[in-house]
Amino acid sequence: MNQIHKEKLLEIQHLKKYFEIKGGGALGKRKQTLKAVDGVSFDIYKGETLGLVGESGCGKSTLGRNILRLQDPTDGRVLYGESNILEYSKKDMRRLRKDMQIIYQDPFGSLNPRFTIGQIIGEMYEIHGLAKGAEKERKVKELLELVGLDASRYHSYPHEFSGGQRQRVGIARALALEPEFIVADEPVSALDVSVQSQVINLLIQLKREMGLTLLFIAHGLNVVRHISDRVGVMYLGKLVELSDTDSIFNDPAHPYTAALLSTVPEADPEARKERIVLKGEVPSPASPPSGCNFRTRCPLATERCSQEVPAWQETRNGHFTACHYPLEKGQTLKEAVAQRQKPSDNKTNNLIMA
Amino acid sequence: MLGASIKEDMEEQHRKKEKRRFVLLTRLKQNKVAFLSLWFLVVVHAVVFIGPVLWPITPDELTDAGALAGWTLQHPFGTDDLGRDVFARMLHGGRVTLLVGLCAMLFSLIIGTIIGACAGFFGKVVEAVLMRITEAMMAIPNFFFVLVALTVLGTTPFMVVLVIALTGWVEIARVVYGETLKWKEYEFVEAANAAGASAKRILLKYVVPQILPSIIVSGTLAIAWAILTESAISYLGLGIQPPTPTWGNMLQNSQQYIWTAPILGVLPGVAITIVVLAYNFLGDGLRDALDPRFAKK
Numbered sequence: 153m154n155q156i157h158k159e160k161l162l163e164i165q166h167l168k169k170y171f172e173i174k175g176g177g178a179l180g181k182r183k184q185t186l187k188a189v190d191g192v193s194f195d196i197y198k199g200e201t202l203g204l205v206g207e208s209g210c211g212k213s214t215l216g217r218n219i220l221r222l223q224d225p226t227d228g229r230v231l232y233g234e235s236n237i238l239e240y241s242k243k244d245m246r247r248l249r250k251d252m253q254i255i256y257q258d259p260f261g262s263l264n265p266r267f268t269i270g271q272i273i274g275e276m277y278e279i280h281g282l283a284k285g286a287e288k289e290r291k292v293k294e295l296l297e298l299v300g301l302d303a304s305r306y307h308s309y310p311h312e313f314s315g316g317q318r319q320r321v322g323i324a325r326a327l328a329l330e331p332e333f334i335v336a337d338e339p340v341s342a343l344d345v346s347v348q349s350q351v352i353n354l355l356i357q358l359k360r361e362m363g364l365t366l367l368f369i370a371h372g373l374n375v376v377r378h379i380s381d382r383v384g385v386m387y388l389g390k391l392v393e394l395s396d397t398d399s400i401f402n403d404p405a406h407p408y409t410a411a412l413l414s415t416v417p418e419a420d421p422e423a424r425k426e427r428i429v430l431k432g433e434v435p436s437p438a439s440p441p442s443g444c445n446f447r448t449r450c451p452l453a454t455e456r457c458s459q460e461v462p463a464w465q466e467t468r469n470g471h472f473t474a475c476h477y478p479l480e481k482g483q484t485l486k487e488a489v490a491q492r493q494k495p496s497d498n499k500t501n502n503l504i505m506a
Numbered sequence: 507m508l509g510a511s512i513k514e515d516m517e518e519q520h521r522k523k524e525k526r527r528f529v530l531l532t533r534l535k536q537n538k539v540a541f542l543s544l545w546f547l548v549v550v551h552a553v554v555f556i557g558p559v560l561w562p563i564t565p566d567e568l569t570d571a572g573a574l575a576g577w578t579l580q581h582p583f584g585t586d587d588l589g590r591d592v593f594a595r596m597l598h599g600g601r602v603t604l605l606v607g608l609c610a611m612l613f614s615l616i617i618g619t620i621i622g623a624c625a626g627f628f629g630k631v632v633e634a635v636l637m638r639i640t641e642a643m644m645a646i647p648n649f650f651f652v653l654v655a656l657t658v659l660g661t662t663p664f665m666v667v668l669v670i671a672l673t674g675w676v677e678i679a680r681v682v683y684g685e686t687l688k689w690k691e692y693e694f695v696e697a698a699n700a701a702g703a704s705a706k707r708i709l710l711k712y713v714v715p716q717i718l719p720s721i722i723v724s725g726t727l728a729i730a731w732a733i734l735t736e737s738a739i740s741y742l743g744l745g746i747q748p749p750t751p752t753w754g755n756m757l758q759n760s761q762q763y764i765w766t767a768p769i770l771g772v773l774p775g776v777a778i779t780i781v782v783l784a785y786n787f788l789g790d791g792l793r794d795a796l797d798p799r800f801a802k803k
Contacts, residue, residue: 222696249702262693266715275711279703325697 153488160231161333161365162196162219167228169211169218171440186438188214190389191228193464194472196333199367201359203376203397205412206386208433212369214255215386216335219367220252221245253317253326259318263310269296269321270306276328290431295324300354316347320354327358335367352379356418374416377401385409388445389437391464405467405478407450410485428485444476451489452477523565530719540791543784550781554600565598565751586756586770587763596773599751603733604781605774606667606746610732613671615725618678623717625679626686627709640679648673648748652735656744663746666739670732685717721794726789730782737778753778 159281168188188211196202206212218225221237229236232248240248254260263272273292277283283291293303299320310318319339326334356379359366370376376383377397384394385408393406404410414428430449435441441448447457454476455479462474468481479488535541563569569581573589625636657668689695690713698708739745740754748755753774760770772802 183598220700222700246702246704249700254697256693258693262697264694264698264712275698275703276701279698279701279707304718325701329701 159198160195161198163229163231164195164219165193165229165231167192167215167218167230167353168226169214169223170226184438186436187389187440188437189218189225190440191387192386192391194384194394196365196367198365199363200381201356201379203369203380203383204367204369204386205371205376205383207484208371209434209437210384210386211389211437212371213337216254216337216367216369220254220335222254247335250329251332252330253331253334253337253471255319255322255326255334255336257341259322259342260310261316262322263318265310268307268309269301269313272310272321273325273328275323282329291328292324295328296321298327298358299324314368315343316351319343319347319351323351323358327362330362331335331364333365333367335369337369339368339369341371348375355379372416373401375411385412386436388440390445390474391472392446393471393473395468399468401469403468403471403479405471405473406446406475407452407477407479407485407488408446410479414485444474446475451485452492516578520606524678530795534791537628537791537794539787540795543787543791547781548787550600550784551604554597554604557597558601561594561597563594565595566749567591567594583773584767584769586759587767592770592773595751595756596753596777599753599756599774599781600777602746602752603736603754604779606663606670606736606752607729607733609667609675610670610736611725611728613667613722614674614678614728614732617671618675618724619682619714619717619721621675622679622682623686623709623714626683627690627705627713636679640676640683643673643676648735649738652739653742653744656739661744661747663750664734666745670735673735674728674731678721678728679761681724682717685720686713688735689713689716719792723789723793723796726785726792730785730789733778733785734782737774740758750756 165389167189168187168191171188173184173186190211192215204212214223217223219230221230221240225238228238230238237245237248240391267275270289270292273295274283274288277288277291280418289306293306296303296305301317301320301324305313310321313321319342322339339355340351343351355366355368357408358364366379368376368379373383378395380494382394382396383400385392385400385406387408393400393404393409395405400409401413404413408430411428411430428451432449435445435448441458443456443458443460444450444453444462447453450457456476460476462476464474467473467478477488479485507797534544558565563581568589569585569591577584581591581593582598583596586592586595621640625633625640651673652669655672656665659665659669695708695712698712703711736745736752737754738758740752741758743755743758745754746752748759755776757771757778760767760774763770795798
């Protein structure tokens with residue numbers, strides 16, 4: 153792993169994004185609040201790659217978008233240096249966009265079908281009045297070469313490219329303004345496995361060359377392991393665990409992380425490991441459980457978990473967890489469950505060994 | 507060697523671009539009726555706009571043939587009740603009618619696109635205000651609005667165009683509004699926002715071009731509506747005033763001779779019907795051609 157410079161680039165404090173859903177009730181007047189992101193706090197250090205994982209609908213993409221203010225958060229602060237970017241004026245925000253970019257998941261929807269590749273990337277320069285005409289073309293072509301595309305495809309339209317190539321175009325677009333920080337919102341989820349690793353390696357290489365800071369969002373742990381310096385795990389709008397990659401993968405503290413990890417396929421067929429299958433489904437973010445969000449599926453949950461919201465705390469050095477009963481270093485979830493069952497045996501629990 | 511391959515490559519790209527540009531026409535060709543309508547309309551417009559220049563007789567000229575003369579080589583459609591050449595009047599009348607239709611359509615498109623796109627794109631208060639205005643317009647019966655407005659404002663050609671346009675934009679605004687709502691959710695629009703583009707730039711460069719096909723379809727249907735309305739109000743005496751001929755006021759003028767010289771009514775009547783029909787066919791054909799779901803099975 154790279155040495156992390158412990159200099160904060162962004163400080164996210166108690167970020168919340170609630171959506172009002174209309175409908176329900178006889179007259180459609182009952183309003184529900186969907187807590188897509190519910191009070192998330194963490195720091196992003198300069199030059200690091202922070203992986204963010206979680207199941208579909210856990211709010212990870214919403215979080216990424218809110219940090220960049222592509223949506224306006226309901227509450228919270230995003231500190232960039234000394235200033236809170238959520239308080240920036242529209243004009244300041246537009247200027248800041250040069251420094252913060254995003255790579256999208258969908259290589260089809262994220263490129264304007266009526267623009268050529270040259271126009272799509274060239275727009276970045278034109279919007280900020282940085283380059284025009286021949287100079288713009290030269291810069292765009294350089295970028296295309298940089299991301300591994302043929303510069304002669306400058307005049308091609310997005311539909312003439314494959315998914316992986318389009319994603320490279322998306323990366324080139326994000327890099328055009330030489331930003332400091334990029335949110336990569338599931339950049340490889342829509343790609344074939346063989347292409348996934350190519351794109352990830354490209355990102356790693358570019359990150360190193362350009363000194364980027366990356367927030368890499370994915371729904372599988374196996375994808376982020378290779379690229380991340382630190383990994384955060386989200387569940388139902390909340391960050392449940394955050395630590396450096398090795399610590400997360402070797403010694404997860406939160407039961408959810410432990411369960412997620414057990415589902416990562418092993419390349420070695422000899423290495424049989426016990427998979428932990430969580431019971432039930434993710435509850436609706438419109439009506440999350442009381443106390444700890446994860447308690448309905450957690451094999452370790454007790455009365456306390458339904459009453460108290462677990463605090464976000466540093467359980468080990470640099471290892472943050474929000475859990476009343478975090479796993480100890482070296483302890484597996486199975487061991488923790490066994491230990492729990494000793495005093496009162498055969499209590500029904502949510503753990504199924506598969 | 508390398509130069510040749512680059513040249514080939516560029517040619518290939520150029521061909522692809524051309525192909526893309528004409529994909530609409532190719533698809534339209536598959537719809538025989540629409541394609542025929544397109545050609546028919548091209549011919550009609552050419553005849554009506556160039557014809558008056560070539561035909562030696564002016565529409566107001568009282569000819570020597572006398573009133574209600576039959577068809578001769580000199581007067582292919584005979585003469586009307588005042589002895590004016592019907593062929594010349596059909597050409598000039600068609601020019602006025604189609605011009606009114608085109609202008610009214612353009613006005614409608616401009617108003618409808620601005621209102622629909624702004625309502626859809628900016629949302630919130632803008633949307634609420636603009637869409638309530640649109641709905642209020644829909645609640646007023648179009649024809650009565652036109653009659654009342656023209657009675658109050660007078661029947662100059664400009665007013666006729668304006669009033670027809672003021673009724674025609676509503677449908678277009680609704681179409682554009684719906685399309686804007688759809689397209690503004692696309693990630694490439696958000697990407698433009700993430701790039702730091704201004705709202706104006708996003709709307710004009712990213713959203714409106716996507717809606718252009720729908721606007722074109724609405725436009726063809728709006729012309730049909732404008733021509734029909736102009737004819738109808740001319741027939742009621744509120745449209746373009748004689749002696750300027752339009753197909754509508756020619757129709758009105760002919761009604762007293764419906765038994766003695768039916769051809770005077772049949773000619774403008776048929777002309778209006780076929781042109782409106784052709785525009786409707788073309789509009790339908792374009793809509794199908796632009797919608798991949800209707801692509802030829």
